[in-house]
Amino acid sequence: xxxxxxxxxxxxxxxxxxxxxxxxxxxxxxxxxxxxxxxxxxxxxxxxxxxxxxxxxxxxxxxxxxxxxxxxxxxxxxxxxxxxxxxxxxxxxxxxxxxxxxxxxxxxxxxxxxxxxxxxxxxxxxxxxxxxxxxxxxxxxxxxxxxxxxxxxxxxxxxxxxxxxxxxxxxxxxxxxxxxxxxxxxxxxxxxxxxxxxxxxxxxxxxxxxxxxxxxxxxxxxxxxxxxxxxxxxxxxxxxxxxxxxxxxxxxxxxxxxxxxxxxxxxxxxxxxxxxxxxxxxxxxxxxxxxxxxxx
Amino acid sequence: xxxxxxxxxxxxxxxxxxxxxxxxxxxxxxxxxxxxxxxxxxxxxxxxxxxxxxxxxxxxxxxxxxxxxxxxxxxxxxxxxxxxxxxxxxxxxxxxxxxxxxxxxxxxxxxxxxxxxxxxxxxxxxxxxxxxxxxxxxxxxxxxxxxxxxxxxxxxxxxxxxxxxxxxxxxxxxxxxxxxxx
Numbered sequence: 440x441x442x443x444x445x446x447x448x449x450x451x452x453x454x455x456x457x458x459x460x461x462x463x464x465x466x467x468x469x470x471x472x473x474x475x476x477x478x479x480x481x482x483x484x485x486x487x488x489x490x491x492x493x494x495x496x497x498x499x500x501x502x503x504x505x506x507x508x509x510x511x512x513x514x515x516x517x518x519x520x521x522x523x524x525x526x527x528x529x530x531x532x533x534x535x536x537x538x539x540x541x542x543x544x545x546x547x548x549x550x551x552x553x554x555x556x557x558x559x560x561x562x563x564x565x566x567x568x569x570x571x572x573x574x575x576x577x578x579x580x581x582x583x584x585x586x587x588x589x590x591x592x593x594x595x596x597x598x599x600x601x602x603x604x605x606x607x608x609x610x611x612x613x614x615x616x617x618x619x620x621x622x623x624x625x626x627x628x629x630x631x632x633x634x635x636x637x638x639x640x641x642x643x644x645x646x647x648x649x650x651x652x653x654x655x656x657x658x659x660x661x662x663x664x665x666x667x668x669x670x671x672x673x674x675x676x677x678x679x680x681x682x683x684x685x686x687x688x689x690x691x692x693x694x695x696x697x698x699x700x701x702x703x704x705x706x707x708x709x710x711x712x713x714x715x716x717x718x719x720x721x722x723x724x725x726x727x728x729x730x731x732x733x734x735x
Numbered sequence: 736x737x738x739x740x741x742x743x744x745x746x747x748x749x750x751x752x753x754x755x756x757x758x759x760x761x762x763x764x765x766x767x768x769x770x771x772x773x774x775x776x777x778x779x780x781x782x783x784x785x786x787x788x789x790x791x792x793x794x795x796x797x798x799x800x801x802x803x804x805x806x807x808x809x810x811x812x813x814x815x816x817x818x819x820x821x822x823x824x825x826x827x828x829x830x831x832x833x834x835x836x837x838x839x840x841x842x843x844x845x846x847x848x849x850x851x852x853x854x855x856x857x858x859x860x861x862x863x864x865x866x867x868x869x870x871x872x873x874x875x876x877x878x879x880x881x882x883x884x885x886x887x888x889x890x891x892x893x894x895x896x897x898x899x900x901x902x903x904x905x906x907x908x909x910x911x912x913x914x915x916x917x
Contacts, residue, residue, distance in 0.1 A: 544852035544860070661869055661870065661871050661872075662869045662870060663845075663867070663869035663871075677849075677850065680849045680850060680851050680865075681850060681851065681852050681862065682852075684851065684852075698844060698868055698870070699844070699846070699866065699868045700868070708853065711853060711854040711855075711856075712854060714854065714856075714858055715854035715858035715859075715860075716858075717858060
């Protein structure tokens with residue numbers, strides 16, 4: 440199985456590389472390799488990130504590292520995940536794409552068959568544009584909004600190459616059009632709709648079999664899983680918390696030591712995850728951080 | 736549905752014995768605790784008819800047929816009085832004051848303990864407890880306060896209740912026998 444991570448410095452600033460985010464990225468790949476030693480890991484990065492990760496001496500953690508090259512006119516500072524659908528659109532094999540803040544704690548090979556799998560369903564909220572959006576109506580191929588759930592793609596398994604290419608190309612196309620249409624009025628609601636809502640809509644409209652890791656629906660308003668379940672999930676809530684962890688919006692709270700989240704404890708936890716993979720020395724990593732990472 | 740006055744109503748547009756008062760719109764406003772409506776006065780039923788467009792695309796009336804509610808007087812037999820009609824009238828939706836338990840809402844930080852996968856110093860999997868936190872819009876306090884309860888379960892049409900309210904308001908100025916509902 441080809442497993443991919445995409446990490447792009449969308450700001451161009453060195454402060455983009457925080458210790459927390461880089462540690463998450465390392466923990467993500469280390470745990471993946473611990474539980475899936477036969478999978479082929481791939482990292483897609485921009486030139487600046489490549490240079491930074493060379494300095495940190497962590498590129499050996501992936502089997503392949505590729506420099507992102509694409510000319511699509513997408514405002515990536517706001518539509519920050521715009522490079523992910525591009526990577527998906529260029530796949531030649533079934534693939535799995537994982538966010539840098541997604542940690543796995545068990546082998547999931549038994550589930551990687553012919554059905555699309557993503558992390559969980561989430562309800563629509565202010566994080567998403569809706570059917571009234573005037574700019575969406577101006578798209579060559581507007582999002583139709585025929586259902587009310589979005590697919591969280593912090594983990595996304597795409598077994599059908601043709602579907603992956605169609606989804607990736609359609610997302611890149613829409614992000615490019617939104618960039619041209621909205622200019623300074625762009626916001627991440629357009630990214631969420633193109634990347635996550637549209638995936639769920641495509642799967643339903645095309646009657647493509649799909650599953651979620653978590654049975655419970657995530658409430659974007661309350662930032663927690665609801666009691667409500669879908670009927671396509673693999674794990675219940677208790678199993679899910681033991682089987683994977685998606686940091687998502689918690690990253691900001693950890694970074695700022697807010698709402699009861701503690702930065703130091705979180706870093707220690709991630710270090711234990713990395714150490715458990717036996718792929719990297721924490722002392723060596725700390726030394727590299729001290730030398731090359733200025734942002735905590 | 737409309738109200739006509741049995742008598743002579745003197746207005747800025749001249750005197751009329753066939754005055755015609757019609758409620759043009761009603762705003763049902765439970766958040767404000769009231770229904771708001773506006774009565775309009777016409778010299779007669781024909782002018783009231785002309786003033787109302789029936790089909791989209793109809794020509795607009797060439798002049799404003801409603802009569803301004805100023806400087807009016809009413810005569811019927813030996814009765815004579817000034818007559819006033821407000822442009823906007825209000826029908827309260829609320830009842831008498833009563834003690835009620837009031838919920839106060841706010842953003843509350845909630846938490847729950849969950850089991851997560853962790854690792855010991857040797858890299859062995861262990862299960863530990865973690866506190867999961869989230870924010871929720873919820874009731875954060877309650878108090879007993881005096882409030883006017885909203886009556887949202889009115890029986891019968893709101894329009895007919897507005898006409899009833901209008902009739903009662905007019906009856907405070909002229910004999911109720913002179914107020915005819917048509």
